Amino acid sequence: MTMWTDEHQSQIRSKLLGEGSGDLIRYMLQKNMKVEIDGISAGAIQSAVELGWIDETNQEITPAGSMVADSCREYSFWLERDKVLPFEGAAPHLTASYFEDRIVMEVGPGMGANLMSLAKAGSQVLGVEPIEAYAKMGRVFAEREGLRSPDIQYGRAEALPFPDSKLDIVLCVTSHQYFDIHRALTEIFRVLRPGGELIIVGATLWSYCSNNIGFVTDSFGLARAYALTVINTGSYTFFGKRIVPARHGNISTSRPIYPSRAAMRRWLTGAGLIECSPDCKVGAETCFHYIKP
Incomplete structure (x- = not known):
């Protein structure tokens, strides 16, 4: 299903404002965070499939779904911090x-x-x-x-x-x-x-290097991403x-x-x-x- 046609936007709005929307948001958050799916209703999972966010054949997140999941994570974190800025109070100009x-x-x-x-x-x-x-x-x-x-x-x-x-x-x-x-x-x-x-x-x-160097041995993909980022940072600098x-x-x-x-x-x-x-x-x-x- 193509995202962001007027019809699909209306469907997304209905799902995210209607009954069971909290479950759907939590499901997309869990998919984004790559954690075990827990406490999510079958209806929420089916809604994600119907909206084209999850591939029904393998239950993997789709390209369109990845953008939705990013947004659900950001929204959920905003709620967790009581809707304030992420840096609130860190400095006088950060309030x-x-x-x-x-x-x-x-x-x-x-x-x-x-x-x-x-x-x-x-x-x-x-x-x-x-x-x-x-x-x-x-x-x-x-x-x-x-x-x-x-x-x-x-x-x-x-x-x-x-x-x-x-x-x-x-x-x-x-x-x-x-x-x-x-x-x-x-x-x-x-x-x-x-x-x-x-x-x-x-x-x-x-800060990037110190926070990510420990993950480079976890997978080839992470190691490659780390190396590309360091190389590009140096070349841009x-x-x-x-x-x-x-x-x-x-x-x-x-x-x-x-x-x-x-x-x-x-x-x-x-x-x-x-x-x-x-x-x-x-x-x-x-x-x-x-x-x-």
Whole structure:
């Protein structure tokens, strides 16, 4: 079944808002996390098959289902943390109140969990997302929560669909690793108003390596992904491009890179931005906070 036709969108909405929807969301979460399926009704599993999210022949998740499962995971984690930002309170500029009464745009918001948290705090929120399915899932989850749908536009960090000097804050949460960072920073500088701020939260090379090196012996696939990421990070750092190109030519959905903190600081200042707050740790990740003069 083709995803995201109007008819299929209506079916998805019905399943995710109707009776048994909690079971369906938990099922897709468990499939995403690759854990043993537990406590899920047969009806929820059948719904996932009917919607084209699960292959009936082998019970494996389909390509369309993987995007849904990503969104279900993000939504479930948002509920688990009581609908607040994942970095809430890690620094003075990492609280919902800091974003109040400002025009905030998140690049790569996925299904829009952060945007929903910020909207509840009184911010005017926008999003730019390269994967349409995530934005459409976000609209359903917002409706489920009785919230206004996040304003998520289709687009990429390298070509933001906003006029010059439009935004007060640009937010990137675990998304910069998929960008062509040099082009994205030029675009972010353009759309920020003078005095506007860029906040990036994400892993760097050291945190990526330290958190993933232990998995390289688990399977050839994990070892290959780890090696490609380290190679691409090095090539992008020194030559400005990934040696191993993104699958299907789409750099926004594959082939992540994790530049070092020093490289990120160099590129941020090279784009014309000025450090607003010193780098700070957010769990295993780093926050970069810069301002447009």
